[in-house]
Amino acid sequence: MDAYLAAIAIIALIYMLLSLGLTLQYGLTGLINFGHVGFFAIGAYTSALLSLQGLPLALTIPAAAVTAGLAAWPIGLISLRLRDDYFAIVTLGFSETVRLVITSEKWLTNGVQGIPGIPRLFETISVGIGAQLAVMGVILAVTLVAIYAMRRIVASPFGRVIEAIRDNEEALQALGKDPAGFKIQVLILGSALAGIAGAFYAHYITYIVPDQFIPLVTFYVWMAIIIGGVGRVSGAIVGTGLLMLFLEGSRFLRDIVPGVSEVEMASLRIGVVGLLLVLFTIYRPQGLMGDFTKR
Amino acid sequence: MSLQVTNISKAFGGFKALSGVSLEVPMGALVGLIGPNGAGKSTLFSVISGFMPPDEGAIGFDGRSLDGLNPAGRARTGLVRTFQVPREFAHLTVRENMMAAAPGQTGESLVGLFFRPGKVREEEERLAEAVSEVIRFLRLERVADEPAGKLSGGQKKLVELGRALLVEPRLILLDEPFAGVNPVLIGEIMERIRELNGRGIGFLVIEHDLEALTRLAPQLYVMDQGRILTMGAPDAVLADARVREAYLGGAV
Numbered sequence: 001m002d003a004y005l006a007a008i009a010i011i012a013l014i015y016m017l018l019s020l021g022l023t024l025q026y027g028l029t030g031l032i033n034f035g036h037v038g039f040f041a042i043g044a045y046t047s048a049l050l051s052l053q054g055l056p057l058a059l060t061i062p063a064a065a066v067t068a069g070l071a072a073w074p075i076g077l078i079s080l081r082l083r084d085d086y087f088a089i090v091t092l093g094f095s096e097t098v099r100l101v102i103t104s105e106k107w108l109t110n111g112v113q114g115i116p117g118i119p120r121l122f123e124t125i126s127v128g129i130g131a132q133l134a135v136m137g138v139i140l141a142v143t144l145v146a147i148y149a150m151r152r153i154v155a156s157p158f159g160r161v162i163e164a165i166r167d168n169e170e171a172l173q174a175l176g177k178d179p180a181g182f183k184i185q186v187l188i189l190g191s192a193l194a195g196i197a198g199a200f201y202a203h204y205i206t207y208i209v210p211d212q213f214i215p216l217v218t219f220y221v222w223m224a225i226i227i228g229g230v231g232r233v234s235g236a237i238v239g240t241g242l243l244m245l246f247l248e249g250s251r252f253l254r255d256i257v258p259g260v261s262e263v264e265m266a267s268l269r270i271g272v273v274g275l276l277l278v279l280f281t282i283y284r285p286q287g288l289m290g291d292f293t294k295r
Numbered sequence: 296m297s298l299q300v301t302n303i304s305k306a307f308g309g310f311k312a313l314s315g316v317s318l319e320v321p322m323g324a325l326v327g328l329i330g331p332n333g334a335g336k337s338t339l340f341s342v343i344s345g346f347m348p349p350d351e352g353a354i355g356f357d358g359r360s361l362d363g364l365n366p367a368g369r370a371r372t373g374l375v376r377t378f379q380v381p382r383e384f385a386h387l388t389v390r391e392n393m394m395a396a397a398p399g400q401t402g403e404s405l406v407g408l409f410f411r412p413g414k415v416r417e418e419e420e421r422l423a424e425a426v427s428e429v430i431r432f433l434r435l436e437r438v439a440d441e442p443a444g445k446l447s448g449g450q451k452k453l454v455e456l457g458r459a460l461l462v463e464p465r466l467i468l469l470d471e472p473f474a475g476v477n478p479v480l481i482g483e484i485m486e487r488i489r490e491l492n493g494r495g496i497g498f499l500v501i502e503h504d505l506e507a508l509t510r511l512a513p514q515l516y517v518m519d520q521g522r523i524l525t526m527g528a529p530d531a532v533l534a535d536a537r538v539r540e541a542y543l544g545g546a547v
């Protein structure tokens with residue numbers, strides 16, 4: 001495997017973790033989280049900063065999951081009081097607030113200059129393609145564990161309840177179950193996954209700036225799960241694959257079509273994302289792998 | 296010991312949907328609630344079950360006040376309502392709809408789910424059996440593994456009833472359980488309701504099918520324009536001139 005493919009695979013796995021988190025939150029529980037990238041950013045900065053203090057990545061990556069998960073807790077409390085659409089706006093506002101904070105708190109985050117020189121995974125033991133494969137292996141292992149856990153959840157009584165929340169919250173209350181605790185757990189878990197993804201991202205790219213954490217990242221993840229099929233673990237996997245194909249394909253396109261600047265290409269990508277979302281919503285709302293209905 | 300509804304009032308803007316409604320359902324009783332469209336029957340159910348706060352009045356169940364409890368808390372006391380317009384979990388199968396209703400499942404906590412898989416499996420097996428029984432009871436075998444969203448209106452009503460049965464109810468508030476259900480099945484469900492009632496489960500039943508309801512419930516309350524008009528045995532109630540006026544338009 002050459003370095004280019006390994007690089008794509010690593011980014012794909014990172015997006016996969018994000019997609020799995022959103023599948024848990026939206027696909028299974030119906031929580032419209034438009035601020036996913038905020039938790040991704042919290043994870044990235046947490047692990048980057050701690051590792052630069054000399055802590056081992058084996059500690060800083062779990063710490064990223066914890067801080068991102070903890071950040072979701074107050075958001076979860078808010079979600080209990082808001083209608084779905086307002087909650088969506090609150091989460092979007094949250095992720096933009098996170099970006100503003102990391103932009104302005106220069107003493108901690110170095111502001112727009114960002115944080116360079118973030119340690120890589122396995123930095124000390126190997127270099128070159130071997131190191132990259134090792135990194136990929138670790139992220140793959142974590143992703144597989146996440147997929148396994150998600151599948152367990154889907155097949156469990158917990159999964160049944162969160163899907164019931166998605167389908168009809170009041171009916172669930174009428175049966176004696178409070179949605180609140182479930183929603184908070186789901187938000188925390190999904191955000192912790194985003195936090196881990198952020199940590200892997202930081203240690204892979206080794207340089208993070210606030211501009212990497214714009215809402216577009218959130219909407220890429222939404223695109224992935226909508227194309228793949230919301231509410232299904234397989235949908236998140238397939239959708240992420242297609243998303244990567246799209247992102248990398250558009251990069252190729254720019255290389256072979258002369259006269260298209262990176263700025264133009266970026267705008268074009270956003271346009272295509274929007275178009276695909278509209279087309280899928282109209283013509284194949286269940287996504288490629290099928291919708292909420294598992295059977 | 297009973298469901299005790301005392302002097303409940305509820306207005307939507309300037310419109311008084313409920314004005315000073317009081318009623319009582321003794322534990323284990325089978326009581327009907329009738330009244331013309333818009334009388335306020337479903338609104339009363341929403342207030343009793345905690346989905347709508349009343350402007351005035353109090354709800355007690357089994358000797359304890361429900362006023363501080365949210366809908367889920369009220370259901371956990373054994374007071375379970377169904378909805379007039381079915382609220383099925385559309386993407387879950389009929390079986391899963393019912394399984395989701397059962398209380399106290401270890402697998403509903405993440406800790407239980409990941410660290411006590413044996414216990415979860417055992418509970419699931421036992422629950423699946425209980426659910427199969429309810430499914431047979433309601434004649435839903437053929438659609439047991441279909442997504443509930445795809446069922447007919449009548450079948451969805453049966454799912455509502457089935458879910459309520461799995462909550463370990465002591466009093467079920469049924470909002471038009473026979474609407475859209477075929478007559479043969481209505482007869483059977485009435486039989487089941489009597490059977491469940493014989494086991495000590497109480498029912499307060501809203502129903503427009505008076506013929507069915509009068510055979511089922513030995514006692515009826517009649518509502519009109521947000522008030523209780525009268526109550527008593529079906530024959531006496533239906534003979535009441537005010538009831539004929541309000542509800543039957545003098546046609547009977």
Ligand SMILES: Nc1ncnc2c1ncn2[C@@H]1O[C@H](COP(=O)(O)OP(=O)(O)OP(=O)(O)O)[C@@H](O)[C@H]1O
Binds near residue numbers: 331339
């Ligand atoms: N959420 C609401 N907001 C405003 N008005 C409402 C609301 N819910 C009910 N109403 C009004 O209150 C009145 C009573 O409604 P309700 O649904 O309780 O009647 P009902 O007796 O159940 O009638 P039906 O037999 O047709 O089901 C109606 O006039 C209805 O329009």
Ligand SMILES: [Mg+2]
Binds near residue numbers: 336337338379470
């Ligand atoms: Mg009604």
